[in-house]
Amino acid sequence: MNNLITREDTNLVAKLARTIGASPKLATEASLAQAQAETNVRVGAAVSAGGMTIENLTAGFADFTAVSNISLEIIPNKITAIIGPSGSGKSTFLRCLDRLHEEVRGAWAGGRVLLCGEDIYAAGVDPVQIRRRVGMVFQKPNPFPTMSIYDNVAAGLRLNHFRRVPQLDEKVEQALRQAALWDEVKDKLQQSGAALSGGQQQRLCIARCLAVEPEVILMDEPASALDPIATLKIEELMRELAREYTIVIVTHNMQQAGRVSDFTAFLMMDEDRAGRLVEYGHTKQIFTNPKDKRTEDYITGRFG
Amino acid sequence: MCGARMNDQEQQPRREARVEPVSTARGLGQGRDHHWGEFLVENAIRVLGFSAIGFVVLIFLFLLQEGLPTFFRVELPILFGQRWYPTFDLYGTMPLILGSVLVTIVAIAIALPLGVATAVFVREVAPNWAREILKPMIETLAGIPSVVLGFFGMTIVAPLVRDVLGAPTGLTAFTGALLLAYMSLPTIISVAEDALDAVPKSYRDAGLAMGATRWQTIWRVVVPAARSGIITAIMLGMGRAIGETMAVMMVTGNAARMPVTADSLFRPVRTMTATIAAEMGEVARGSTHYHVLFGVGIILFVLTFMINLAAASVIFQKRRRGGLR
Numbered sequence: 001m002n003n004l005i006t007r008e009d010t011n012l013v014a015k016l017a018r019t020i021g022a023s024p025k026l027a028t029e030a031s032l033a034q035a036q037a038e039t040n041v042r043v044g045a046a047v048s049a050g051g052m053t054i055e056n057l058t059a060g061f062a063d064f065t066a067v068s069n070i071s072l073e074i075i076p077n078k079i080t081a082i083i084g085p086s087g088s089g090k091s092t093f094l095r096c097l098d099r100l101h102e103e104v105r106g107a108w109a110g111g112r113v114l115l116c117g118e119d120i121y122a123a124g125v126d127p128v129q130i131r132r133r134v135g136m137v138f139q140k141p142n143p144f145p146t147m148s149i150y151d152n153v154a155a156g157l158r159l160n161h162f163r164r165v166p167q168l169d170e171k172v173e174q175a176l177r178q179a180a181l182w183d184e185v186k187d188k189l190q191q192s193g194a195a196l197s198g199g200q201q202q203r204l205c206i207a208r209c210l211a212v213e214p215e216v217i218l219m220d221e222p223a224s225a226l227d228p229i230a231t232l233k234i235e236e237l238m239r240e241l242a243r244e245y246t247i248v249i250v251t252h253n254m255q256q257a258g259r260v261s262d263f264t265a266f267l268m269m270d271e272d273r274a275g276r277l278v279e280y281g282h283t284k285q286i287f288t289n290p291k292d293k294r295t296e297d298y299i300t301g302r303f304g
Numbered sequence: 305m306c307g308a309r310m311n312d313q314e315q316q317p318r319r320e321a322r323v324e325p326v327s328t329a330r331g332l333g334q335g336r337d338h339h340w341g342e343f344l345v346e347n348a349i350r351v352l353g354f355s356a357i358g359f360v361v362l363i364f365l366f367l368l369q370e371g372l373p374t375f376f377r378v379e380l381p382i383l384f385g386q387r388w389y390p391t392f393d394l395y396g397t398m399p400l401i402l403g404s405v406l407v408t409i410v411a412i413a414i415a416l417p418l419g420v421a422t423a424v425f426v427r428e429v430a431p432n433w434a435r436e437i438l439k440p441m442i443e444t445l446a447g448i449p450s451v452v453l454g455f456f457g458m459t460i461v462a463p464l465v466r467d468v469l470g471a472p473t474g475l476t477a478f479t480g481a482l483l484l485a486y487m488s489l490p491t492i493i494s495v496a497e498d499a500l501d502a503v504p505k506s507y508r509d510a511g512l513a514m515g516a517t518r519w520q521t522i523w524r525v526v527v528p529a530a531r532s533g534i535i536t537a538i539m540l541g542m543g544r545a546i547g548e549t550m551a552v553m554m555v556t557g558n559a560a561r562m563p564v565t566a567d568s569l570f571r572p573v574r575t576m577t578a579t580i581a582a583e584m585g586e587v588a589r590g591s592t593h594y595h596v597l598f599g600v601g602i603i604l605f606v607l608t609f610m611i612n613l614a615a616a617s618v619i620f621q622k623r624r625r626g627g628l629r
């Protein structure tokens with residue numbers, strides 16, 4: 001709750017900045033400063049709804065370690081960006097956060113991942129329940145090919161036994177509106193989801209993810225298959241969604257990480273090719289004043 | 305295999321575009337410099353290709369030439385009548401057509417759930433080592449000669465059917481359907497499995513990430529996505545079943561009676577293929593009986609053709625609906 005109010009304050013700052021004619025850059029800086037001030041106060045915030053704490057996460061495939069010993073806190077209602085060179089284990093890390101990683105044959109994971117203070121890897125925890133609380137959007141838009149737009153969004157709700165139609169309609173519309181897709185598809189809800197443009201498909205996937213009202217949304221390079229306009233739309237959408245959701249996004253696009261995220265984690269592989277966390281902090285600090293030489297090199301494009 | 309390829313095309317229409325440069329390259333090589341080797345190879349392939357088409361057309365023409373007179377020599381009401389007594393010049397093909405249809409449909413009704421379930425098991429559930437063993441085993445099943453299966457059917461399945469179902473004889477339509485189901489299973493399983501395999505991993509991920517269980521993901525996302533390949537599998541299985549001769553002839557009893565009573569499934573029946581195989585050796589060339597047997601061949605061909613057409617139209621429809629990307 002507390003959090004929501006401050007988020008609105010942040011937006012107020014941005015809005016104010018806009019109305020007095022300041023550049024949009026200034027506005028984001030203002031809101032970033034606000035965000036920083038806010039999170040610095042709240043230590044251990046990850047225990048509240050939508051927060052995640054990752055402790056010594058190590059994961060891999062068969063005898064290969066893809067990510068090694070990663071610990072970090074995902075702050076609720078913030079956007080956390082994961083950056084790093086290709087193969088540094090960003091996707092693997094992300095897929096550990098909703099226990100999707102273990103669906104790959106031979107995959108394993110160790111360490112602890114706490115969602116609102118509960119270990120999602122504890123014995124007796126049903127991964128299916130976790131995945132309903134932690135949604136995921138993938139790099140390549142993947143709407144269910146045989147379902148209509150409506151059914152794509154309703155699919156998750158149907159699994160959760162929302163069978164009463166009026167309520168279903170309402171929820172589908174709400175999710176599509178949240179994903180900024182409603183106006184484009186409201187007249188063709190029964191058409192195949194595969195017949196939309198790539199950007200629309202991706203927003204459909206976001207709507208599908210939002211429909212079940214998860215606490216955290218994981219996004220693995222959600223805009224990498226899209227053109228700049230669609231990308232901006234998705235980014236705008238993410239900022240919008242961060243009011244209600246905690247978002248973790250993997251991206252290769254430094255500008256995107258800078259534009260959209262509040263926090264940034266930089267992963268890189270060691271000599272043994274296992275990905276390790278090099279640096280984690282406020283996005284502004286990572287981009288303007290990185291503590292680690294490797295972070296600086298990566299961000300300035302000197303390698304990777 | 306078929307199914308897999310088709311799925312690929314649906315999901316990545318761009319692949320076609322990537323093929324183009326290759327054909328342009330060939331066009332260049334063909335140019336003025338007269339690469340004789342290439343010229344020869346290309347024309348040899350062309351001749352072979354056209355002769356294959358030519359043979360198919362020839363066989364078809366032969367079938368038409370020998371079969372079409374039937375439809376003039378025998379009055380249509382008799383030809384599609386209910387009694388097949390060639391010795392009395394009664395050539396009613398209805399019992400044969402219905403016999404084939406009955407046996408085929410029951411066979412597919414048995415093989416379809418079994419085949420798809422097995423494909424799902426092999427693809428989605430079985431551990432790696434089990435799959436490595438199962439796949440070649442299933443494919444070997446397809447290689448068992450049908451006469452061996454027929455023999456097996458006569459000595460083992462037929463007595464079982466008789467004893468368990470209390471039928472007067474074990475040589476029934478049902479026995480034939482059981483054998484045909486068994487024979488079409490390998491085709492159905494391996495084509496359906498390829499179709500499941502061709503479903504991109506991203507759909508599975510989408511289902512699981514949404515909070516569907518593994519089974520929900522398989523039944524609601526993966527199997528529907530592989531639908532066109534699975535339909536192809538069924539059609540291929542049906543094609544195999546309706547055209548199968550030897551095993552069916554050995555176990556169905558071959559009585560040309562109309563399978564229209566409720567117990568027909570557990571009575572002897574006679575299929576089109578069995579009729580042709582059993583009688584062709586005895587007829588005088590050029591007689592009415594001879595032509596009628598070819599006529600039955602044409603009917604069989606038309607039926608098979610319609611099955612394939614149905615399969616193709618299902619696939620085509622789906623491609624049109626989903627293929628805008």
Ligand SMILES: Nc1ncnc2c1ncn2[C@@H]1O[C@H](COP(=O)(O)OP(=O)(O)OP(=O)(O)O)[C@@H](O)[C@H]1O
Nearest residue numbers: 061064066085086087088089090091092093104273
């Ligand atoms: N299914 C798999 N089986 C075996 N190894 C895998 C599998 N998926 C990924 N890996 C390996 O794990 C390592 C990390 O892969 P991951 O996909 O997490 O990297 P990434 O940081 O997301 O890269 P990119 O930026 O290219 O997406 C890589 O070395 C990769 O080869």
Ligand SMILES: [Mg+2]
Nearest residue numbers: 090091092220
């Ligand atoms: Mg990745």
